[in-house]
Amino acid sequence: DAKTTQPNSMESNEEEPVHLPCNHSTISGTDYIHWYRQLPSQGPEYVIHGLTSNVNNRMASLAIAEDRKSSTLILHRATLRDAAVYYCILKGRRSNYQLIWGAGTKLIIKP
């Protein structure tokens, strides 16, 4: 079964870039890589997704390795409001198009 591996937690200083890594060595060629985050006492929130090429949106950037066995979520300038658990997720035909969640990385932002 496809799965993702993430560090349990990471710390960063406010207003600095944050790079959140994810390994997915068993990814299939048709699996999309999704990232969601969950702020305290809230439901998960979509951040970004991609297949092969790097992706940018107003929240973050997603850098995908050429062999697709790893990816990195980049927050360009972290704020205190970005403190959350970030989940790296695979989604594709193998999972009946359902989210296969990683354990998540708890991001701590220091003021």
Place this chain on the structure above:
Amino acid sequence: DTEVTQTPKHLVMGMTNKKSLKCEQHMGHRAMYWYKQKAKKPPELMFVYSYEKLSINESVPSRFSPECPNSSLLNLHLHALQPEDSALYLCASSHRVDDKEKLFFGSGTQLSVL
């Protein structure tokens, strides 16, 4: 309106009670989901409805009974629950079931079973 609304926010019930969780969205989404989340764990999929028909049941015990009365509403009926069923229950929706579609989640119902 990009909200998924869940009620109630908190629920305490005994093992012999019957209660229902409600979820509503007005984004025109045709896929709706129930997830269960234990503390410090990722959400676990329970049920998926696609075009108001149950398409996925992840071997959930029959004491959980989902219902989709129309394209905007999703209910989860609870009966004879166990203390280990205490968790955060999350509802989500998406345009359809697809590998690219993003899910919109509600804030959840925090359920305690005594």
